[in-house]
Amino acid sequence: MKKQNKQPKKNGRPLKEIDIEQLAAFCRLKPSKSDCAAFFKCTERTIDRVIEKHTGLTFGAFRDQNLVYTRFELIRDAIRKAKHSDTMHIFCLKNLCDWSDKLKTENEHEIAPIESQDDETLEARLKVLEEKRNKIKLLR
Numbered sequence: 001m002k003k004q005n006k007q008p009k010k011n012g013r014p015l016k017e018i019d020i021e022q023l024a025a026f027c028r029l030k031p032s033k034s035d036c037a038a039f040f041k042c043t044e045r046t047i048d049r050v051i052e053k054h055t056g057l058t059f060g061a062f063r064d065q066n067l068v069y070t071r072f073e074l075i076r077d078a079i080r081k082a083k084h085s086d087t088m089h090i091f092c093l094k095n096l097c098d099w100s101d102k103l104k105t106e107n108e109h110e111i112a113p114i115e116s117q118d119d120e121t122l123e124a125r126l127k128v129l130e131e132k133r134n135k136i137k138l139l140r
Helices: 020-027 033-040 044-055 059-082 086-096 119-139
Strands: none
Touching (some): 020 044, 033 044, 059 086
């Protein structure tokens, strides 16, 4: 009698083969995990397993890693269009170079809170200010 080398039968569905390069290209469009699963006709868990197996990343990290190409392409297009469009040029300056329409100003003088004063104190202060104003007029 000859021994037969039988391989054990595998239970369950056959493994779905997903090309990691195609998945990476698809992730440049910023799809959700469910979009990826629908596109590749598999479960979301399968998408997670394929990404983990090939890259060691989570779905979100893998998608963000591949989305960088899309962002750079959009930036290049915006810069090209800015050469011919003032509106796009301004948009690029504001969004890519952190320019703004308004200057940032800082208040150099600290404003103290107004304190209530009695009439005598206010009149004395007004008198001092009046004298200063008169001196200035005389110097002119």
